Amino acid sequence: MTRMHVAGSIHADVTSAAPQWLVKPSDANALTDGLWSGSAARVGEGELELGGMSVGDIVAETGTPAYIIDEVDFRARALTWREAFAGWKVYYAGKSFLCGAVARWIDEEGLNLDVCSLGELTVALRAGFDPQRIGLHGNNKSDDLLRVALARGVGRIIVDSSDEIARLERITEELGVRAQVLIRVTTGVEAHTHEYIATAHEDQKFGFSIAGGQALVAMVRCHGSARIDLMGIHSHIGSQIFDTNGFEVAARRTLKLMSQFKEATGVALPELDLGGGFGIAYTMDDSPATAYDLARGLDEIIEHECRGFGLERPTLSIEPGRAISGPPGTALYTVGTTKIVELGGGQTRRYVSVDGGMSDNIRPALYAAEYSAVLANRVSDAPVALSRVVGLHCEGGDILVRDVFLPADVAVGDIIAVPASGAYSRSMASNYNHTPRPPVLSVRDGRLTPMIRRETLDDLLALDAGLDR
Numbered sequence: 001m002t003r004m005h006v007a008g009s010i011h012a013d014v015t016s017a018a019p020q021w022l023v024k025p026s027d028a029n030a031l032t033d034g035l036w037s038g039s040a041a042r043v044g045e046g047e048l049e050l051g052g053m054s055v056g057d058i059v060a061e062t063g064t065p066a067y068i069i070d071e072v073d074f075r076a077r078a079l080t081w082r083e084a085f086a087g088w089k090v091y092y093a094g095k096s097f098l099c100g101a102v103a104r105w106i107d108e109e110g111l112n113l114d115v116c117s118l119g120e121l122t123v124a125l126r127a128g129f130d131p132q133r134i135g136l137h138g139n140n141k142s143d144d145l146l147r148v149a150l151a152r153g154v155g156r157i158i159v160d161s162s163d164e165i166a167r168l169e170r171i172t173e174e175l176g177v178r179a180q181v182l183i184r185v186t187t188g189v190e191a192h193t194h195e196y197i198a199t200a201h202e203d204q205k206f207g208f209s210i211a212g213g214q215a216l217v218a219m220v221r222c223h224g225s226a227r228i229d230l231m232g233i234h235s236h237i238g239s240q241i242f243d244t245n246g247f248e249v250a251a252r253r254t255l256k257l258m259s260q261f262k263e264a265t266g267v268a269l270p271e272l273d274l275g276g277g278f279g280i281a282y283t284m285d286d287s288p289a290t291a292y293d294l295a296r297g298l299d300e301i302i303e304h305e306c307r308g309f310g311l312e313r314p315t316l317s318i319e320p321g322r323a324i325s326g327p328p329g330t331a332l333y334t335v336g337t338t339k340i341v342e343l344g345g346g347q348t349r350r351y352v353s354v355d356g357g358m359s360d361n362i363r364p365a366l367y368a369a370e371y372s373a374v375l376a377n378r379v380s381d382a383p384v385a386l387s388r389v390v391g392l393h394c395e396g397g398d399i400l401v402r403d404v405f406l407p408a409d410v411a412v413g414d415i416i417a418v419p420a421s422g423a424y425s426r427s428m429a430s431n432y433n434h435t436p437r438p439p440v441l442s443v444r445d446g447r448l449t450p451m452i453r454r455e456t457l458d459d460l461l462a463l464d465a466g467l468d469r
């Protein structure tokens with residue numbers, strides 16, 4: 001995800017300021033395989049179509065910026081993960097993108113749902129999601145959040161700290177209920193894309209350390225609690241993971257912990273959750289494993305490790321987020337200005353400024369996430385130009401797509417489409433520069449349905465106590 005950007009040599013041609021992974025396309029209009037939702041296609045004169053609707057018609061109906069979710073593709077991905085991991089519990093990670101419609105789709109496709117705040121839990125409950133099939137995360141859950149979760153019968157609470165155990169004991173007592181919990185452990189594995197680091201050192205805010213012994217202590221404490229049912233443990237090792245290497249070490253360390261717990265208490269815990277983080281393709285450089293390949297790999301790892309520790313195979317869970325919500329989403333923007341910047345040595349970069357930016361997708365600014373983009377409202381046979389798609393905000397780092405080859409005639413009024421935008425973009429959106437957040441609409445069979453409406457200036461100003469109404 002985070003890459004070094006290699007500058008070209010002074011006398012190279014104009015494309016050499018591109019990073020090494022970015023291949024100059026023979027046709028800049030082509031939709032790179034693996035990046036787009038299942039229904040994305042160039043139709044007619046070459047306009048991009050999503051869910052049977054041309055971007056021209058989409059933009060005429062909803063304006064830009066806008067996030068468009070291909071409903072059929074979203075549901076198909078949810079189902080694929082459920083079917084590939086048959087026999088596992090699959091929790092969709094709502095943090096990647098959640099609203100009422102998504103909660104209903106996830107329910108209808110038979111998945112469980114992870115939430116990690118009172119807001120996300122409220123969306124799930126108001127959408128009618130069965131609380132028993134909800135998992136609650138969070139490193140600092142408030143009394144209010146725990147009270148709602150416990151009163152409504154949330155199926156599993158993933159406990160993150162000793163303070164939380166004490167809070168749970170108090171609130172379960174108050175409400176006269178029991179809590180079903182998993183203990184979140186840190187395995188010392190950190191995975192990003194195809195790299196992972198496995199150490200004994202854990203310097204992060206989540207969970208109880210296995211290496212430091214706190215995880216076993218927390219497990220024994222929950223096991224001994226009159227109000228808590230300890231069901232198992234939970235580990236999440238990172239994001240944009242493309243293979244099973246990191247999971248192998250995490251599974252070994254978590255299963256070893258479960259066998260130590262069994263030795264200490266005589267109890268074999270029934271559940272192990274390996275978290276989420278399964279990667280998707282944002283650019284032509286990304287090649288994630290399929291859900292089926294991951295399932296096969298993880299099954300083998302678990303079988304092998306359970307045999308090694310003499311444990312029965314526990315009930316296993318995973319928590320995919322972006323792998324379900326990312327690829328079905330496309331961000332649409334209108335070009336407002338373009339600019340050619342001299343880089344020296346005869347090289348140039350075209351800055352294409354659009355009507356969104358870091359307020360609707362913070363990922364490039366936050367952790368140098370890469371995306372790609374195409375000219376969506378038409379095709380062009382102009383030569384390609386190394387381009388940077390930037391937003392309208394007052395920050396130099398307000399970049400949406402750092403490096404992409406776009407036709408050199410991209411102009412004011414054109415529509416730019418950014419694929420794989422369904423996860424952690426609108427869900428992390430802010431109102432920076434008092435910018436209203438864009439809407440999210442689903443598209444299916446040539447029709448748009450609002451999922452989250454466009455925020456208005458009135459919505460924003462309604463919060464400002466210093467303005468007249």
Ligand SMILES: Cc1ncc(COP(=O)(O)O)c(C=O)c1O
Nearest residue numbers: 093236276277278319320321322
């Ligand atoms: C505990 C947990 N589960 C699942 C996820 C989902 O990750 P992804 O969307 O990369 O699958 C996250 C993401 O941060 C997480 O923290």
